[in-house]
Amino acid sequence: MKVLFIPGNSPYPIFSHAPLASAARNAGHQVMMGGIDWVLPNIASVGLPAVQISPVSMEEVSAFMGAMPDNPADQLKAVGRVYAEIAVDSLERLLALADHWRPDVVVGGGMFYTAPLLAHHLGIPSVRLEWDRIDSRTYDPGAEPVLAPVLAELGLDKVPDPDLWLDVCPPSLRPDDAVPAKPMRWVPGNPQKPLEPWMYTKGERPRVYITAGTRLFSGEGLRDMARSIDRLGAEVVVGAPENVAAELRGELPGVHVGWVPLDVLAPTCDVIIHHGGGGTDMTSLNAGVPQLIAHPEYPTAATRQVVDFGAALLVESGGHEEVNAACEQLLNDPSYRERAQSVSKEMAALPPAHEIVADLERLVAARG
Structure with a gap:
């Protein structure tokens, strides 16, 4: 065939x-x-x-x-x-x-x-x-x-x-x-790369992954969000295509920046912040990780469904203070992870x- x-x-x-x-x-x-x-x-x-x-x-x-x-x-x-x-x-x-x-x-x-x-x-x-x-x-x-x-x-x-x-x-x-x-x-079908230990191990601090998807041509928004989330005391990882990551590494010392196999990284994360992209959403749910959808690229019913279900929060407008507050809520309230993990079990079946x-x-x- x-x-x-x-x-x-x-x-x-x-x-x-x-x-x-x-x-x-x-x-x-x-x-x-x-x-x-x-x-x-x-x-x-x-x-x-x-x-x-x-x-x-x-x-x-x-x-x-x-x-x-x-x-x-x-x-x-x-x-x-x-x-x-x-x-x-x-x-x-x-x-x-x-x-x-x-x-x-x-x-x-x-x-x-x-x-x-x-x-x-x-x-x-x-x-x-x-x-x-x-x-x-x-x-x-x-x-x-x-x-x-x-x-x-x-x-x-x-x-x-x-x-x-x-x-x-x-x-x-x-x-x-x-x-x-x-x-x-x-199941995730993303490309792989040689893994470094930090990608599959979890440190003492909560880990927050930030991405704006694969159709990204400028890193300014990711840079500013990473600097803001860093003030929460979390370990920040920024996922971006290499053409964008190259410009960000010098501006974000101490932050892992670049293309990371998200299927490997996601289970080590406490919150995943993204633009409402379907791939990041599905990978987060598959790993049972709460999501923060910040300033979504295309507002969709799917975004509202996962928020109403209790596995995510949505920040449609506002600045870094609103995003930080939502991120802290996801980190401190275990119910969001519990709801995300219930969806993960459904997907596996x-x-x-x-x-x-x-x-x-x-x-x-x-x-x-």
Whole structure:
């Protein structure tokens, strides 16, 4: 069986799909993963064959992020639009790939526009694998005007539904209006590096990890937050891509700064502070660590759910005093860790990726 994965247009979707892609490959199937030019090194970093579906570069992604509208609703439309544009642009390249390496099934990510269009062209089953707990349907209004002409040419009135929908959201945090889907256990799929003892050991002070995700092009906000949290007497670790980390190390003496395998570090943390990114959220829950979502990039229902559940706090506005106060609350009240650990146990009980490979095999066999 040949399986083509098309997760999404930034590093995190790559990492979220890596466990299932690796499980399919370990089961003896042929696997390729497609991505824009920017993320091809990320695909290779998790040991998967990488194929370019679009020449969009890191510089272009940075320019798009810098021009993002301030209004949250407009932000969602802008992201949906660019995902749809890349889906339309990549279709010709993917069909050319299929002339030489024809997939038997295609697995797409949250903004699922590329995968079902290709599957429809080839007459093969498609699978939708969500990246995290965020409901990616909120991006559809921005995508629909871009996709409409292509769908009309194909005689379709909407993007085809997947043959299999996989959801990694823990049951306690799944919204009431969620689409019926097969649950799958989420596990970290991030790249590794040679470990240093501090990464997997816990010192005497509480440890606070601060990150703004993989789509980060400036370290100013991380620097200021790290200096503020340091006043709490905690051990601070700052996670950032190397291009940002290099500028921060000289400004943050005594702070570990750089790319750290978060699956290794997370269990040693007492609080994880982040921007609302799905990958950090899922890694925190997987490790049973309380979260502080500070000034989220995209306010989402998923953020509100984990806060309402009691496993996180949210600081939408305000400065470092508000962030520090929330961090102290998480450090001093054990109920947040207890709630996070209850979700971690739920996640561990869901069907693992290697069991889902059998579902892919059945889809291909049924299609003949």
